[in-house]
Amino acid sequence: MAYRDALFLRVLIHRGELSTAIEAAGRLNTEKQDRVSVNTVRRALHDIRMVAKKAVKKPLLTARHKKARLEFAKKYQHFTEDDWKRVIWSDESKVNRISSDGLKYVWVDSNKPPKVNAADIDPALITPTVKHGGGSIVVWSCMTWYGPGFLAKIDTTLDAVLYVRILKEDLWDTVNWYDIDPEQFIFQHDNDPKHTSQKARDYLASIGMTEASGRVLTWPAQSPDLNPIEHLWTHLKRKLRDIKPYAKGEHELWERITQIWNNEIPMEVCQKLIQSMPDRLEAVIKAKGGHTKY
Numbered sequence: 001m002a003y004r005d006a007l008f009l010r011v012l013i014h015r016g017e018l019s020t021a022i023e024a025a026g027r028l029n030t031e032k033q034d035r036v037s038v039n040t041v042r043r044a045l046h047d048i049r050m051v052a053k054k055a056v057k058k059p060l061l062t063a064r065h066k067k068a069r070l071e072f073a074k075k076y077q078h079f080t081e082d083d084w085k086r087v088i089w090s091d092e093s094k095v096n097r098i099s100s101d102g103l104k105y106v107w108v109d110s111n112k113p114p115k116v117n118a119a120d121i122d123p124a125l126i127t128p129t130v131k132h133g134g135g136s137i138v139v140w141s142c143m144t145w146y147g148p149g150f151l152a153k154i155d156t157t158l159d160a161v162l163y164v165r166i167l168k169e170d171l172w173d174t175v176n177w178y179d180i181d182p183e184q185f186i187f188q189h190d191n192d193p194k195h196t197s198q199k200a201r202d203y204l205a206s207i208g209m210t211e212a213s214g215r216v217l218t219w220p221a222q223s224p225d226l227n228p229i230e231h232l233w234t235h236l237k238r239k240l241r242d243i244k245p246y247a248k249g250e251h252e253l254w255e256r257i258t259q260i261w262n263n264e265i266p267m268e269v270c271q272k273l274i275q276s277m278p279d280r281l282e283a284v285i286k287a288k289g290g291h292t293k294y
Contacts, residue, residue, distance in 0.1 A: 001043075003044075003047075006044040006047065010045070050109055050110060051110040058291045065223075065289070067289060069290075073282075076281060083186075086184055086185050087186045088144050088180075089228060089229040090140070092138060092139065092140045095137050095236070095237065096135070097135040097246060135253070139153055143232050146180075149173075151257070152166045158194060160198075160200055163200055164200055187215060188216075188217045191220075225292050225294040226284070229273075232273060239264060240256060276294070280294050
């Protein structure tokens with residue numbers, strides 16, 4: 001691949017017409033007779049001091065979303081650590097048998113020489129992918145100040161009926177396991193339709209859990225950065241990636257998930273994440289409801 005081709009690609013990247021090495025290789029291969037590989041493009045871009053950086057995924061925030069996020073941050077900015085200790089954080093997550101975080105690398109100029117030689121990517125740094133994801137499991141759980149909550153494996157579509165059953169069983173199993181005062185804890189869940197369904201609201205209201213009573217956080221939409229359990233899922237998935245070989249099937253994957261979740265996540269990990277809430281709220285306020293680093 002000629003030096004001038006690399007400069008041509010950099011111009012297209014600066015214009016916003018290209019962002020990834022795959023796109024760049026495709027563009028060259030449509031215009032030139034001699035085909036180039038994606039790795040060749042990567043090497044050429046490295047040679048002209050460009051680097052690949054992770055493209056961070058963030059939810060789309062409208063003006064309405066930003067307003068709600070800012071209101072949430074201001075409403076709870078005076079919560080003390082004792083207040084945050086009372087919150088039980090909940091969420092669902094999909095765990096892939098063969099890990100894939102969906103990362104996309106985009107090319108940008110570097111102000112200094114690349115730290116790696118212009119060579120093929122080390123195979124040890126490659127995460128393999130397979131068609132259809134290789135199987136996955138959807139799970140629900142929660143996080144308390146004292147540690148992770150009970151896990152629920154979701155084998156069917158999670159609708160309002162199943163969600164209420166999870167609240168009645170797994171949420172309360174968690175409360176009882178950690179001997180949490182049932183009259184004092186605060187519950188968090190996001191604005192997914194099954195969470196805000198009439199069935200879910202009626203059940204929570206029947207046990208005194210409402211936003212009006214202060215027992216359910218007034219959660220703003222499009223705000224995974226405000227939910228510390230999101231980082232606990234990341235902690236779980238990193239530990240799963242460290243286990244080789246990959247799980248042979250979903251049954252073995254579930255066994256690994258439960259082993260890590262129940263036995264390999266110290267209480268201190270949960271506490272550190274919960275202690276980050278004041279910083280998360282401060283970041284939202286500084287961003288005027290916009291995106292944060294979390």
